[in-house]
Amino acid sequence: MQLIIRLVVNAIALWVATLIVTGIDIDAASTQDEVLTILAVAVVFAVVNVLVRPIVRLFSLPLYVLTLGLFTLVVNALMLLLTSWIADLLNVPFTVDGFWAALLGGLVVSFVSWVLNLLLPE
Secondary structure, three states: OOHHHHHHHHHHHHHHHHOOOEEEEOOOHHHHHHHHHHHHHHHHHHHHHHHHHHHHHHHHHHHHHHHOOOHHHHHHHHHHHHHHHHHHHHHOOOOOOOOOHHHHHHHHHHHHHHHHHHOOOO
C-alpha cells in the first residue's frame, strides 16, 4: 500500500510540474491518456530514483559537501532528464526540454511531494 501511495504522490507532483514549468510536457490526446502517461512516468521516475540516484549521490558526495547540499537540485534535474530519456525510449509521450526546465521541474516535484507527504498520515 505504501508503494502505491508513493507512486500516486510522485504522479501528482509530476503532473503539477507539467502544469507549472514550460518545457515539461505530456503529449496525450485525451484525459485518460494523460493519466496513464503520468502514471507510467511516475513508475519510471520511481525506478530511476531507487536505482540510479543512490549511485549518483555516492559519487557526487564531495559536491554535496562543497555546496552544502545545493547539488541536490542538480541531481534532481538529472534524474528528471533521465526519466524523460527513458520515457522516450519506451514511447511514453513525456518530454523535458533541457536542463533549466529539468531544474525547475525538479524543484516543483520536490516541493509538491514534500507538501503531499506532510498531509498524508504515516
